Amino acid sequence: MQFRERQQESPAENAGVPGPSEPNSQLDSIRAEGSAFLAAGNAIIDAALSGDSQAFLQANRQQGGQ
Amino acid sequence: MAERMMGLETEHGFYVEGLDIDQRGGVLEKVMRVARKRMVHLPACHGTGIFLANGSRFYIDTGAHPEFCTPEVDDPWQLVRYICAGDLILQRLAEETLVAEQTPEIVFHKCHVDYRDCSTWGCHENFAHRGSPNALPAQLIPHLASRLLICGAGGLDPHAHGIEFVLSPRACHLHGATCHSSTDSRGIYHFKDESLSCPGWSRLHLLCGESVMSHRAMLLKAGTTALVVAMIEGGLNPGVDVRLKMPIEAMRAFNADTTAGATGRLAAGGHMTALEIQRHYLEFAEAHLAHGCMPAWAAPLCRCWRETLDSLRRGIPAVDRMLDWAIKHSLYEERIRRRGITSQQLAFWNQVLRKFGTRRTEAPAAIPPLTAGCVLGAVETLRKFETSRSELGLAWEEVDNVLQLRAELCELEVRFSRLGPKGIFHALDRAGFLQHAVPEVTLASIEEATETPPARGRAGVRGALIRKLQGHGRYTADWSGVSDLAGRWINLSDPFPAGTPDWQPSFGEDTAGLHPARQLLERIERQYDSGEYEAAWSALNTLRQIRRQLPRPVMERTLQLTAWVQSRRGQPAEALQALDELAGGNSRDLEKVNDVISTLRFNGLVARPELMLPWVQQADELLAQSPEPPLSLRLAIPGHKAALLARTGSLAEARGMLVHAFTIGSTHNPQSRVLARNLCDLAELHRRLGDERSAEDCLERAGLIQISNRYEGDFAEFNLPRRARMIAGRAMAKSLLNQARLIQRRLGHRVGMVKTVLLQARLFPSLWHNQRRKRILLAWHRDLPMLRDCPLMNRIMAHWEDWVSGVRGEGDEDFWGM
Numbered sequence: 001m002q003f004r005e006r007q008q009e010s011p012a013e014n015a016g017v018p019g020p021s022e023p024n025s026q027l028d029s030i031r032a033e034g035s036a037f038l039a040a041g042n043a044i045i046d047a048a049l050s051g052d053s054q055a056f057l058q059a060n061r062q063q064g065g066q
Numbered sequence: 067m068a069e070r071m072m073g074l075e076t077e078h079g080f081y082v083e084g085l086d087i088d089q090r091g092g093v094l095e096k097v098m099r100v101a102r103k104r105m106v107h108l109p110a111c112h113g114t115g116i117f118l119a120n121g122s123r124f125y126i127d128t129g130a131h132p133e134f135c136t137p138e139v140d141d142p143w144q145l146v147r148y149i150c151a152g153d154l155i156l157q158r159l160a161e162e163t164l165v166a167e168q169t170p171e172i173v174f175h176k177c178h179v180d181y182r183d184c185s186t187w188g189c190h191e192n193f194a195h196r197g198s199p200n201a202l203p204a205q206l207i208p209h210l211a212s213r214l215l216i217c218g219a220g221g222l223d224p225h226a227h228g229i230e231f232v233l234s235p236r237a238c239h240l241h242g243a244t245c246h247s248s249t250d251s252r253g254i255y256h257f258k259d260e261s262l263s264c265p266g267w268s269r270l271h272l273l274c275g276e277s278v279m280s281h282r283a284m285l286l287k288a289g290t291t292a293l294v295v296a297m298i299e300g301g302l303n304p305g306v307d308v309r310l311k312m313p314i315e316a317m318r319a320f321n322a323d324t325t326a327g328a329t330g331r332l333a334a335g336g337h338m339t340a341l342e343i344q345r346h347y348l349e350f351a352e353a354h355l356a357h358g359c360m361p362a363w364a365a366p367l368c369r370c371w372r373e374t375l376d377s378l379r380r381g382i383p384a385v386d387r388m389l390d391w392a393i394k395h396s397l398y399e400e401r402i403r404r405r406g407i408t409s410q411q412l413a414f415w416n417q418v419l420r421k422f423g424t425r426r427t428e429a430p431a432a433i434p435p436l437t438a439g440c441v442l443g444a445v446e447t448l449r450k451f452e453t454s455r456s457e458l459g460l461a462w463e464e465v466d467n468v469l470q471l472r473a474e475l476c477e478l479e480v481r482f483s484r485l486g487p488k489g490i491f492h493a494l495d496r497a498g499f500l501q502h503a504v505p506e507v508t509l510a511s512i513e514e515a516t517e518t519p520p521a522r523g524r525a526g527v528r529g530a531l532i533r534k535l536q537g538h539g540r541y542t543a544d545w546s547g548v549s550d551l552a553g554r555w556i557n558l559s560d561p562f563p564a565g566t567p568d569w570q571p572s573f574g575e576d577t578a579g580l581h582p583a584r585q586l587l588e589r590i591e592r593q594y595d596s597g598e599y600e601a602a603w604s605a606l607n608t609l610r611q612i613r614r615q616l617p618r619p620v621m622e623r624t625l626q627l628t629a630w631v632q633s634r635r636g637q638p639a640e641a642l643q644a645l646d647e648l649a650g651g652n653s654r655d656l657e658k659v660n661d662v663i664s665t666l667r668f669n670g671l672v673a674r675p676e677l678m679l680p681w682v683q684q685a686d687e688l689l690a691q692s693p694e695p696p697l698s699l700r701l702a703i704p705g706h707k708a709a710l711l712a713r714t715g716s717l718a719e720a721r722g723m724l725v726h727a728f729t730i731g732s733t734h735n736p737q738s739r740v741l742a743r744n745l746c747d748l749a750e751l752h753r754r755l756g757d758e759r760s761a762e763d764c765l766e767r768a769g770l771i772q773i774s775n776r777y778e779g780d781f782a783e784f785n786l787p788r789r790a791r792m793i794a795g796r797a798m799a800k801s802l803l804n805q806a807r808l809i810q811r812r813l814g815h816r817v818g819m820v821k822t823v824l825l826q827a828r829l830f831p832s833l834w835h836n837q838r839r840k841r842i843l844l845a846w847h848r849d850l851p852m853l854r855d856c857p858l859m860n861r862i863m864a865h866w867e868d869w870v871s872g873v874r875g876e877g878d879e880d881f882w883g884m
Contacts (some may be wrong), residue, residue, distance in 0.1 A: 021203025021223035030383055037387065037499045038400045044493045045397065048481045051601060053473035054435065057182040060081040060480055064180075066247040 068299075069196040070292050071523060071561045073138045074149055076176065076277055077131035077187040079480070080155065080619055083171040096127050096167040097159050104162060105155075108532045111542035111549050119533045120517055121525030122152060123545075128249065131187050132156065132174065137525030138194070138545075138561065141363045142289035143506045144520055147283050150507065151515035157485040175239050176483040177276035179224045179235040181476035186224075186239040186247065190390055191272040193292055193742060194261075194561055197299035199268050200812070203244055203255045204306035205298045208330075209291065210254050210349050210785070211317035215326060216374055218289035219276045220391025221479045222472065223322070225424040227436045230471050231398060233391045235479075236276035237750040243313040246600045246814030248273050250849065254313055257814055260604050264559035270295060278390045279491040280502035280802040286374060289367040290344075293351050294358070294590035300359025300752055304350045307331040308343045324395055344375055344650045370504070387501040393494070394482060398475055405471050414454055415468045421447050435473070438466035438536035456823045531556065583609065583620055590627050594634075595739055597779010600814035602631045622648060629661055634779075636817045636852035638669040656688040660699055664704045670856035671821060672883045673709040682707055701731045701740045708747060715884065717751055724748040739780060741769040746784035753792055765789055782809035783818040787825050791881070801828055820853060824862060824869070824884065831870045840866055858882060 048058040082090050098115075101124060107116040121137025134152035139145050144158040153176075160172040161811070179186050190699060193365065195202075218233030225238055245253030258271040272291070278284055297304040309332065310316045317331025320340040329337035331671040338346075348371050355364050355773035377384040402412060422436055422444070441448070442462055442866020448455075455462065482490040494500050519529025531548045534539040540551045546559040554569045586605055593602035609616070609624045623649040632641040642665055649658050659681055666677045685703050689695055704727035724744050731741035745768035752761035765785055772781035786806035790799040803826050820843060827839045840863075847853045847863060854860075862869045862882065875882030 015175050034383060034386070034396070037494075040395065040402070040497055040499055041397045041490075041494060042400060043805040044490055045401070045478055045481075048156070048484075048488065048490050048493070049474060049477055056390070056477045056480075057435075057473060058182070059084075059086055059273075059479075060079070061087040062079050062131070062180040062185055062187065064185035064249065065077045065127060065129035065131040066190065 068296060068361055069140055069522075069562055070296060071138045071140055071290055072142070072145055072292050074145060074194045074288065075133055075188070075190040075192070076130075076149070077127050077133045077166060077178075077189065078485075079177055079180070080132060080174045082169065083173065085170060085184040090130075093163075093169055093172060094130060094132055094704060096169055097132065097172065098124075098126065098164045100166050101159055102161075102167075106533055106536050108536055108541050108543040108548065110543040111547075114214070117528065117532055117543035119156070119519070119529050119530075119536070120151060120528040121146070121519035122148065122155075123375060124152075124155070124736050129185070129187055137519055137529065138523050139191075139520045139525070140522050140562075141851065142292060142359065142367065143363070144284050145282045145288045145873045146504060146507045147511050147515045148395045148520070149284055150281075150512040153485050160485070174278065174485045175480050175489070176485070177235075177480045179220070179221070179239070181222065181224050181479075184224050186236060186252075188273050189236075189275055189277045191270075191275055191288060191291065192271075193270040193295045194263060194267050195295050195299045196266055196268070197295075197301075199259045199270070200572065201258075201298055202270060202295070204271075205242055205303055205311060206291075206294055207254050207313045208305045208308040208310050208343050209294045210272070211310060211313050211322055211341035213287065213290060214317070214320055214391075215340045215344060215378055216290070216371075217275065217278055217283045217390065218321070218389075218391040219278050219483070220389075220394035222475055223802050226416070226420070227422050227424075227469075227472075228419035229398075229402065229412060229468065229475060230322070230416055231324065231395060233324065234276060234321055234808055237274065237317055237321045240274055240314060244811075245273075251845070252336075254317060257600070257812075258604060260608075262559075263561050264336075264546075267561060277483065277813055279489075280388060280390050280500070281394070281504045281507050282370070282374065282502045283389050285367075285504045286371060290347065290805065291373055293364055293367060294347055296359045296361060296364075297351065297354060297357075300354075300357055302350070302357065302359065304347055307334070308338060310345050324382060327773045333479040341375065341378060344371075348372055348375060375599060387499060389502075390491075393491070393500070394479065397478070397490075400501045401478070402471065402473060405467060405670070406472070407468065411458055411460060412468075414451070414458055414460070415465060418448070418451050418465070419468075421450075436469065438463070438469055440468075441465045455614050499501075521563050524560065527563055528558055530566070536840060548843040564611055565791065587620060587623055587627075590631075594627060594630055596776045597634075597782065597809075597815055597818075599631050599634045602627070603635060606631060611664070611712065626661060629665055633665040634815070634817060636850035638665055638852050638855075641665045654684075656685065656692055656695060656699055659685045659688060660702055660706075664702070667706050667709055668817075671824070671853075671858045671862075673706075673713050674857075675710050675713050678710050679707065683709055685876075697730070697734050698738070698740065701727050701735075701738060701744060705740060705744045705747060708744075708751070712747075712751060712754075715871060717755055721748065721755065724751065737771055737775055739772075739775065739777045739875060742775075742777060743780055743784050745771075746780075746788055749788055753788070758792060761788075761792060765792075778809050779813055779815055779818065782806040782813075783815070783821065787822060789834045790825065790829065796830075800826075803829070815853065816846055816850060820850075820859075820884070825881075827870050828872065828881070831872075836870050 082093050102116060107115055108118040110123065110125065115123055117123050123219055125133055127133040134156060136145060136148035136152060138418040139148060156174050160174055163169055163172060178189055211330045214233040214237060219235065220233060221235040223230040223232045223238050224235055224523045227657060240252050240254055242253040244255045244257060245251055246257050248256060252273060254274045256273045257270050258269050261267050261269045265865040275287060278287065294304055311331040311333045319328040319330060326339055329339050348368060351364065352368050382392050382395060386396040448462060519526045526544060532543060542549050547555045547557050549555040554571060557567050557570055586609055588601045592606050606628055611629060617715060626643040627642040644663055645658065645665065663678055663681045663685060666681065667673045689703060704723045708723045710721040720808040724747060727744055731738055735741065745764045749764035752764060763787055769781065769785050772785060786802045791800040793799045803822055807819060812820060823839050827836050837880065847859060874880055
């Protein structure tokens with residue numbers, strides 16, 4: 001799959017099956033909430049990441065289980 | 067309305083800040099020590115770990131993964147509560163271990179793949195049911211393949227060097243539609259059926275899923291699957307119209323697609339998307355809400371299911387605060403955008419990085435991460451992409467940015483599912499950005515579930531008993547009961563007991579044959595006779611773990627069955643080890659000598675005289691000294707001797723021996739499994755001596771015994787292939803071998819399947835099929851010690867072209883002695 005750029009998408013374009021149309025105000029509201037979510041997500045992720053992901057993955061190696 | 071029982075096992079990943087994998091060894095022991103000290107519990111009767119007062123189990127599982135098993139619950143909302151309660155318990159244990167044992171910070175997480183070493187570990191779902199296990203796979207697999215859309219954890223394809231998003235990283239580790247093993251060659255549907263309950267109940271054990279953090283995803287994962295199982299149990303055939311022609315291929319297509327546009331080919335023709343398959347199951351369930359097989363909670367679950375599928379139809383933004391994969395997809399997309407990489411550029415880099423192969427092995431440290439230096443050094447490979455690179459205005463050095471980003475996203479995935487407040491999911495949830503909550507699952511109800519067992523079902527009785535009996539040092543617990551040191555037990559094998567059952571007498575006092583060990587032993591014997599070696603091995607493990615606590619006759623029988631089962635599973639070293647332990651220095655016992663000969667005889671594709679001969683001589687001596695040897699040995703030992711004689715070319719002598727044994731057996735025990743096997747061997751000798759009519763007669767008689775007594779493993783291994791060799795009609799022979807393979811596949815008998823596939827390759831050569839067969843055989847050859855050590859197997863694999871083109875073996879043997 002390919003990641004797409006969020007700001008170029010509308011929800012209907014995103015779905016394989018066309019969905020019911022939504023009023024503009026609802027879309028605007030979804031976009032605004034989406035932006036806030038991504039901003040918060042970025043801040044949380046930046047605080048959580050180690051800064052050296054390769055070293056983290058090396059240290060976090062796991063044995064296979066079931 | 068029917069009651070359902072379900073539970074979930076979560077193997078957690080963990081790391082310790084500042085410690086590498088090799089330095090973490092003792093940390094989990096410390097966690098267990100703290101758990102034993104701080105928590106109300108009883109030690110597990112079988113195996114390791116402890117059962118807690120909320121009815122759950124905590125232990126360290128394969129691969130040093132701390133595993134939490136929820137108590138059995140009867141609705142999926144309860145299950146979500148107990149999954150979260152398990153997380154909370156584990157997180158608190160980590161914090162308490164830090165203080166009590168002065169360890170560095172221990173971090174538990176619920177990501178089920180290791181992106182560095184490509185290993186995986188499980189999150190297994192369990193559903194008790196009262197239907198036929200055989201009815202499940204065909205009806206259930208389309209649901210399992212398509213439910214990724216609602217309960218995939220989301221992440222990157224662990225086998226790709228690029229940034230390739232998938233709905234379920236765990237699904238990338240599945241290799242087929244079905245499987246018997248949980249540690250290699252995993253498939254969508256797992257055949258394990260260890261009921262842990264009284265007769266009449268089976269347990270579906272699924273390993274294709276993974277942990278999710280969203281409560282809605284947890285609810286739908288368990289609830290929808292339980293409804294599909296209920297409908298199958300009710301004989302409704304919910305999956306009959308959506309059966310997939312190639313399930314694993316369809317699942318891979320669904321997995322790699324977030325637009326819900328990818329389709330899978332249906333067995334009946336046509337194609338369907340994952341969303342359409344899910345909608346089919348939903349509508350089927352809605353149409354049968356009033357059916358007696360459905361649980362009382364089916365209607366609200368269907369409402370949640372419908373709402374989620376409707377949201378999915380509207381695209382990712384409608385679910386990216388609700389479902390794990392969609393939340394991660396949005397977050398990852400944003401990280402990619404922040405790195406200045408466009409979707410077109412990412413597609414280009416993924417295409418380039420695919421040229422550097424896939425990360426397929428699970429061998430630790432065998433796969434160093436791909437570096438920018440490696441990529442830049444592959445000048446020839448990069449040359450093919452020069453035009454595209456130039457059109458996109460990229461520099462090759464920018465690949466470093468992509469590889470760094472990939473590592474960052476892999477780290478993000480681990481930290482996303484971290485337990486406790488520092489986990490990214492929990493932080494987003496606390497900040498109010500997520501919309502994943504489901505009714506009845508609140509902080510207070512989760513807190514309550516850490517201490518209190520479910521109100522309904524046996525887990526409630528178990529939890530109450532644990533609270534009452536803990537601290538005495540005399541009691542142990544198990545899923546199906548509670549025992550004391552004297553061997554008395556409380557039977558909890560009924561999933562829904564009425565009240566607390568009374569204490570039952572110990573093994574020695576048990577005259578009614580109700581003791582769990584005795585029942586288990588009888589089940590294993592039946593499984594061995596019918597060729598269900600994998601199921602028998604699974605049940606044997608339970609007994610083996612406590613064999614030192616068992617009365618001597620049970621312990622000896624456990625070891626003997628271990629030898630038999632391991633021998634037929636292609637693990638001769640473990641079989642012989644069990645026999646050594648059983649003999650305890652005394653190898654002058656006819657029955658034990660016979661067991662050794664059996665193990666050696668089936669250690670490979672053909673009997674090996676050099677290994678068997680000294681033991682057969684010893685058996686002869688003991689047989690001569692024994693005034694009245696058991697009938698079973700009077701049938702088995704001539705069978706082994708005849709196999710030995712046949713291998714050394716004394717066909718007529720071998721035939722005489724089997725005819726004599728048959729006369730004895732048919733008089734005294736005409737339904738014996740060994741008698742039927744001897745008849746199959748006798749048929750082969752008749753065939754080689756040119757008497758095909760007698761050979762056919764022997765196989766027919768053997769078949770009657772094997773079918774009427776359900777000796778299915780022997781029928782598939784010894785009877786059907788011999789008929790196929792003799793039969794003139796090519797189509798019929800092909801059909802017989804296909805029948806053998808189907809039985810062996812259902813039973814999970816890989817050693818038998820090897821023999822059948824070898825015969826198929828020789829009798830019905832086709833370039834395409836034989837390439838596939840060779841790949842399968844090479845994988846089994848690698849996995850099974852018996853095959854690795856078998857000279858004939860090695861010879862066939864080394865001279866594969868000769869084998870498939872029908873070249874005759876030494877001494878003009880038409881099947882090289884097989």
